[in-house]
Each structure stands twice: as structure tokens, then as C-alpha cells.
Amino acid sequence: MATVTFDHATRVYPGTERPAVDQLNLHIEDGEFLVLVGPSGCGKSTSLRMLAGLEDVNAGRILIGDRDVTDVQPKDRDIAMVFQNYALYPHMTVADNMGFALKIAGTPKAEIRQRVEEAAKILDLTEYLDRKPKALSGGQRQRVAMGRAIVRQPQVFLMDEPLSNLDAKLRVQTRTQIASLQRRLGVTTVYVTHDQTEALTMGDRIAVLKGGLLQQVGTPAEMYSKPANVFVAGFIGSPAMNIGTFDVVDGAAKIGSTSVPLEAQQVAALTDADGGKVTVGFRPESLDVVPAGTPGSFAIEADLVENLGSDSFLYGKLKDDAAALHAGDSDQVIVRVAPGSVNKGDVINVVIKPGQAHVFSAATGERLAGANDSVEAPAA
């Protein structure tokens, strides 16, 4: 097992100007489950393929443990790509299906059997080892495929959207299995997905990429509670964070006819480039419903209320200034409300819960730290 280090790793595809991955610096701890996440085209797969040895590294280096593998052939990197293909061999037993790569490599029979048995135990396949694949369910067949990678005992597992060609049911089931399996095996794993929910639920840490640039790395909790910039704030979380850019008047952001106070250190951090504006974000669950006229409150008109059992989400517009706020791709404001408390067409008043506003420079989109951030600043 080993650490993985991207050291200013850069990939410029032939015939293109802009790097697909630009000076990536990322250190992954031994045994860590790191998720690379971001919108399509942000450079996740390219980063993973650089680590796998499938893409040239045009500048910088890549290390596995202390070993510089930048110019090492894929098969000599001691990594395993999981799920790339898992057609099972019908005439071979489950054990042989798992161990055949070791047999090719000339590993002694007894050792193959031992490694296969260990893997089978972890994968809950022990009783099937001497059966043929056709006796297995879909999920079990997939675990055999994982077993193929496990018995090779690689230093690092690489997975690129491994769930994307599974149906919805198998996807949720497999997601949980991969995460718990990885924890039991303790093998350093780099996992690519465009799905932030997958990232939040699976990763020890998450690295968000955009346009080939690393935006932020951190634990799911850090990414959620202290997004380093407006992009990460909008990308992580579902439903998405409400975000808008407002004038700063007397140390407060003017949201419609209301003022939301900013912290002194945030105001102090504004520069000329910000032009007297600030970007403020707050999550749907960071709002309290209050009586009209409460200081710092603003009115929202409900266009739609979505009931998800324990939670309800209101999708609406700021009554004063309908265009000021948006959440994700929608131009709506989203508020978590108590189920049954609000109907379509209602107008409610909300305030941002103390300390739960995220404040960013209007010019750069960078987070402006508040008092709550001081404990440990998220490192980008």
C-alpha cells in the first residue's frame, strides 16, 4: 500500500492549447479513499489516466509511495483499474475466475488459492468458490470482478465512474459495497465521479476540479461547511446552495429591501476589485422561518413545494427582487421547511441562521473567512 502524489502534474492534449489538467497538486494518504469530482470535462478522467499511465504527463510528476512513476509503463505501476471489464469465464470456477491473472504471472498454486480465499472471505463469496459463475447473482458476479483486482494486491485501486453502467438498484447497493470493502482492505483508492452525492457519501476526502484546476480538497464535512469558493459552494450539496451577489451597505449585504450583516473581517477583506459588492450563499437548511418584519428577514413566494417524507423543500422567488438569487442551475431560491407548513403561492419570511452565511469575494469568488472558519481553514 502506498501514498499517491500528483506534483504539479499537467496534461496538455496534442492539438489543444489549454491544459486539460493544470498543475495538479494532490497528496493522497496511504489507505485513503479519495474522490475526484466535478462537472463533465473538468479533467477527472484525465487525472486518473495520468496516474494509471494512460496519459502522458507533460509537466510535473506522479509518485506512488516514494517512487516516481511518471515514465513507468501502466503494467509496472502496481495499480489496478477496477470494473473496466468483467466478463466472467463460464467454464471456470469462481476461484479460477478470480485468480487467473496470478496464474498467468506464474504465482505458485498454493499462494493463489490462499489469496483467492482471503478475497472471497471479504467479498462474501467463500461458499461459491468452486461453483461456476452462472450460479451467481448479478451482484455476486460483480464482486467476483472486484476479486480479480483484489487478489493482485495492488498498491492503488483506480475507479472511473464504476457505477455508471449499472441500473439504479445495483448502483446504490454497489456504492455501499465499494466503500465498505475499501475500508476493510485499506488500499489507497482514487475514485472518479461527476456525482457529488456519490462523492460525499463515499470519500474520506474529496477533490473538486473545474476546468482542469483543483478547486478544493477536504473531507465531505469541510467541503460542505466551508466551501473555498463560489464554485465549490454551488457544486457540493443537494439541493444546491442559494447564491447571489449583492451591494455592501454599512457593513451588510443588501438582499432586496433587507440587510444581512457581514462580519467585520469579511468586510475588511473586500478589495477595490469587488466594486462594493459581495457574494453571499446559504443552504436551504440554513434558513429559519420568522414573522414578517423580523430584522434581517426577507420574503419568499413559494412556486412549488416538494415533499420528501421527513423534509420538504420550497422552490420560490425573492419577493423584492426575483432575479437576485439562484440555486444550482435553477433561478429559484430553495428553502427547507417543515412538511405541510407551506403551500404553493404562500409567502414566507426567513432569516439566515447565525453563522451559516457563506461569504465570497464578488470579484474572485474566493471565500471570505468569518469567525467560524478560524478553527481550521480549508486548504485548496
Add this chain to the structure above:
Amino acid sequence: MENLQITAAKPDSALLDLPWKIPLEDWPDEVLAALPRGISRHTVRFVRLKDRVLAVKETRDHYAFREYDLLRRLGKLEIPCVVPLAVITGRADDNGEPLETCIVTEHLAFSLPYRAVFSQSLQPKTASRLIDALAVLLVRLHLIGFYWGDVSLSNTLFRRDAAAFAAYLVDAETGDLHRELTDGQRAYDIDLARTNIIGELFDLEAGGFVDEGVDLVGIGDTLVERYNELWDALTSVESFPAEERWRVDDRIRKLNDLGFDVDELSIVTDLDGATVQIQPKVVDAGHHSRRLLRLTGLDVQDNQARRLLNDLDAWAAAHDRGEDSEQIVAHDWLMRSFEPTIQAVPHNLRRKLDPAQLFHEILEHRWYMAQRESRDVPMPEAAREYADEILRHRPDEQALLGSLPGDTEIIELNETPSDDDTVEAAAIQQIEAEDAATLTALRAGTLDIDGSVTRRSAFQR
């Protein structure tokens, strides 16, 4: 509920007649064609539609469109691969439950999955011919910038090509078309090919189709050797003293022999003009088939074309036509040798092999007859004896029926899992007998539509 949607370059309304409301693995036997296929992860079925055979694969939306698009692009780049017909989305069953997207490809006529090539048992010589063909395909794919990501015998189809095989790509799911490949991508594909091929051979061994003592890992290793030899021949830089200019022609001739045309060759002379460096920049497979096409209009695979061209040369010499224009001689050869030879094979047997392959086999047979009888044998005579003594007993390879006995397990692998892991010998025998009967019926043009029903019920006991 979404509506069924067919995405196709040339939509065919007959596709609507297929039972899209049913999960593919439950499609009724009436629509299915029980042809052998390779090992796969998705549910794949062959169906008869009017006079065509199609392959249907259930996969996810995104992958279906991607594969459809990649196969089309590969086709345009003249890579031998299956032809995509359509993507079917918006499927739902009678209760409105959504069903998976399907990609439909044309069944490649005269193609043989590798398991069907080893109809009795694995012959190392045949295996290495398959490997040679796959190496050529992989080199061609790499030259145009295609990274396959899952090279295997199962993802390749084979067609007879004179004494050799020609390989066709069938599964592009994991592939990607790049401007050019990195060495890492090529190395990964080659290594994976080796691993997969050996795995597939181990599987045949486990099924009892390999004689003791065959070096399966060695067969897998030949892929790497063949690939590297061909890649070097096609791409390496060669340096020589300026007076050895003939080596330019020599290099081109070598590539022609390997079946490639050189469309662009870089020739660099150093400052004092003492040494020359050459490197092929653009090469194009199909040297012989293009030449034959130009001369005769026959569109065949490269080794077949090479064989036919050789015969054309021999024919021209024998008829003292060396001085005439190539075009005219080729036309005469076509009318007076090729066509009459094919015509001499009875009509009902002729469709078992494609005409170029048939001609090649008749040439082989004529050689054998000539050896036996120590005389020149005219082609029509060789054709008649070949048809009668050999072709009559060969399976119909246009849409080959019947596979390795144990391969019923492959047909089963994607179906509802069961607890059986062995097929009783009696059931196997019954399946074999039914296969033979189906074959006969198919040849006679009286295929009982229930042929495949009995086959599967026997298996399920």
C-alpha cells in the same frame, strides 16, 4: 411515460416489430436466432428480422449512444467492425416500468466467434492465426488513434480470409478515439489483450476443449510479439547511407506485402547528404483488396485479394497475356475464370462461404487434385469435386448455427441465475443432435421456427 424512440441513421420501421416491451433476456424464441457468441457482461441476443440477422445488446443510455457513435466513426475510418443500426430508448414494460436502452448492430455475415472456430478442440495453429488477425486489427486501431480498453477474443469476430483470418471489432464500449495514442495507452491495450486472451484460452481448457500440453500463455505472448513486429514495420525510422536508395522501395514493398499501402513517407537527408532517414507517416491497410477492387470490382478481404491477384497473374501468364493492359486482362480473368468457377458450385451450396473464400478453397483443392493426379486440373472441374466432397459437409457459415457443446452455458450466463453448475451429458447430447438437425434444416431452407425452443427446453430440463 416516455415513448419508444429509435435513433438511427437509416431508420427501418421493421425494428418496431421487435418486442421492446419485454426485457431482452425474456424475448420469445420465435424472434431469436440461436447463434453462438462470445463471453459478455450485458444481455446480448440475435434476432431475425425479415431476411436479416441483428444483434441486440441491452446497456445504459449513455453507453449505447457512445458505442453507436464510435462504431460509426470506426466504420467511416474503414476499420473492420460491426455496423451499428440503431439505439432504442424510452423502453418500458406493460406496467410502465422503464427498461434498459438497446443498441442494435448488424450481425456480421460469415463471422465466427472464436469459440466456433475451435469447433472440436483448440488447434495451436488455428489459435495463432486468430492471434495474428487480432494483432493486425489492434495495430490498425492504434494507428488511427483508437484505444480499445477491452481487447479480447470475445470482443472480436473472425472471418475466413483465404488461409488466414480477418478480425473485426465487435465491442467498442470501453473504447475512445483520440488524435493519437500515448505509448501508455498502447501498452495497456496490449497487456490487457494478452491477459484476456490467456483467460479465454484457460476457459476453453476448463471446458475440456484444449489438448494436454498446449502452451496457452505462449499463445497469448505471441500477440505481443506480432503486434510489436507489425507496429515496428509500420512506424519505425530507418537510416541508411545515401547510396542505398533502393531501401526506400524495399521498405514500401515490405509494407505492401504486409497488406499496407504507404500514403505518406517522410524522407529526411542529413546536411551533407550522406545518410537518409525514412519513416512511413500514413499507411493504409487493404493494399491487395484495393488493387483487386480497382481491377475487377470485387470487394474482398486482403488475403483473399492477394490470393485472387496471384491467380490472376498465373492466369495471365498461362494465357500469354503478359503484354496486355492489366485492366483488360483482369476483366477477362473475371469473366472466364472466376465467375465460371463459382458458377460450377451448385447453387444451394454456394451460399455457405463468401465467393472469394470459395474461390480460395477451390484453388487449394485444385492444387491437391493436381498433386494426386499429376496433371493440370481445370478450375470448374476442381470446383465440382470440391463442392461434392468437401463443401457439402461443411457448416453454413453465413450465419453459423451450433457451437461448442458446453457453450450452452454462455447462452445461460446472462440469464436468470440458477443453482445448477453442470449440464448433464445426456442434455448435451440432445442439444448436439438438435443442433445438427437445425443445421440440416437451415441448409435445406426448411428451418423449423421452434428449433431453438426445443434446444433450450432440453437444456433447462
